[in-house]
Amino acid sequence: MVGSKKIGLIGGGNMGEALIKGLLQSGHFDTSQITVSDISRDRLTYLQENYQVSTVSDNGKVARAADVIVLAVKPQQMGDVLAEIHGQVQHLPLVISIAAGVTIAAIEQVLGEAVPVVRVMPNTPALVLTGATAITGGAHASSDHLATARMLFESVGLVVEVDESHMDAVTGLSGSGPAYVYLFIEALTDGGVLMGLPRPVARALAVQTTMGAAKLAASSDNHLAALKDQITSPGGTTIHGLAVLESEGMRGMLMEAVEAATQRARKLGKG
Numbered sequence: 001m002v003g004s005k006k007i008g009l010i011g012g013g014n015m016g017e018a019l020i021k022g023l024l025q026s027g028h029f030d031t032s033q034i035t036v037s038d039i040s041r042d043r044l045t046y047l048q049e050n051y052q053v054s055t056v057s058d059n060g061k062v063a064r065a066a067d068v069i070v071l072a073v074k075p076q077q078m079g080d081v082l083a084e085i086h087g088q089v090q091h092l093p094l095v096i097s098i099a100a101g102v103t104i105a106a107i108e109q110v111l112g113e114a115v116p117v118v119r120v121m122p123n124t125p126a127l128v129l130t131g132a133t134a135i136t137g138g139a140h141a142s143s144d145h146l147a148t149a150r151m152l153f154e155s156v157g158l159v160v161e162v163d164e165s166h167m168d169a170v171t172g173l174s175g176s177g178p179a180y181v182y183l184f185i186e187a188l189t190d191g192g193v194l195m196g197l198p199r200p201v202a203r204a205l206a207v208q209t210t211m212g213a214a215k216l217a218a219s220s221d222n223h224l225a226a227l228k229d230q231i232t233s234p235g236g237t238t239i240h241g242l243a244v245l246e247s248e249g250m251r252g253m254l255m256e257a258v259e260a261a262t263q264r265a266r267k268l269g270k271g
């Protein structure tokens with residue numbers, strides 16, 4: 001049962017905190033199961049005070065005690081961390097990496113061939129249990145290991161399983177995607193302000209519209225174009241707005257943003 005496993009988090013930054021918060025809020029984990037290590041003492045104090053999880057500054061200690069190790073440091077910091085915990089994983093814990101671009105082979109090469117590794121790409125809406133996470137298993141990750149990773153991240157949202165060759169694309173889409181959406185919401189808000197709405201009203205309407213449209217899309221099997229057509233009457237307001245978005249190239253811009261982020265993830269992975 002994943003709910004009784006000891007989870008050791010190495011790196012308690014943005015994503016580490018999102019996971020801690022999500023796991024605790026899900027009700028499937030309690031504070032006694034979660035230990036986090038981080039290079040920053042201030043960060044550990046913050047996490048201890050706000051989430052009552054155990055904190056240590058020694059990554060090796062976390063690695064030795066955990067059934068599941070979650071590596072939540074930046075890709076550039078991964079080499080140091082792997083070198084530090086190499087030799088502390090003889091008990092063959094499940095090692096989950098959330099680092100963008102870092103391949104399973106690179107982790108297995110340092111930690112040893114027998115260590116079960118699952119590579120995961122979550123996103124920050126895990127903080128509000130609405131994350132989108134892709135998982136993929138290494139050579140020694142059994143279906144049980146994948147199920148454990150799936151249950152862990154299903155505590156904080158949706159999980160899909162993909163081939164590792166698709167992980168960089170997942171990074172470019174759902175890993176970085178929340179930032180694209182914030183930009184969209186901010187611009188929508190500014191549009192409302194431009195048209196005379198008070199900013200708090202414009203922001204509330206922009207956020208709720210984005211959330212509502214996303215919920216509708218999630219609950220429908222219809223093509224997205226059909227959902228769009230439902231609110232696009234001939235010669236009406238919506239088609240006038242859409243005509244501007246199309247002529248300014250919004251679709252192409254978003255596609256290129258995903259492409260650029262994917263390529264960056266690939267580059268980071270190559271070190």
Ligand SMILES: NC(=O)c1ccc[n+]([C@@H]2O[C@H](COP(=O)([O-])OP(=O)(O)OC[C@H]3O[C@@H](n4cnc5c(N)ncnc54)[C@H](OP(=O)(O)O)[C@@H]3O)[C@@H](O)[C@H]2O)c1
Nearest residue numbers: 011012013014015038039072073074075077098099100122
């Ligand atoms: N943020 C996202 O939206 C997102 C989404 C999907 C995946 N990811 C992946 O998640 C990982 C973490 O991202 P993040 O945004 O959470 O980064 P972050 O906020 O920088 O968190 C990393 C934390 O690890 C600490 N750290 C650095 N070196 C360490 C070491 N040797 N041992 C222990 N802790 C160490 C950092 O401390 P210092 O700040 O003092 O260096 C920081 O507190 C990345 O690999 C990223 O690719 C992030």
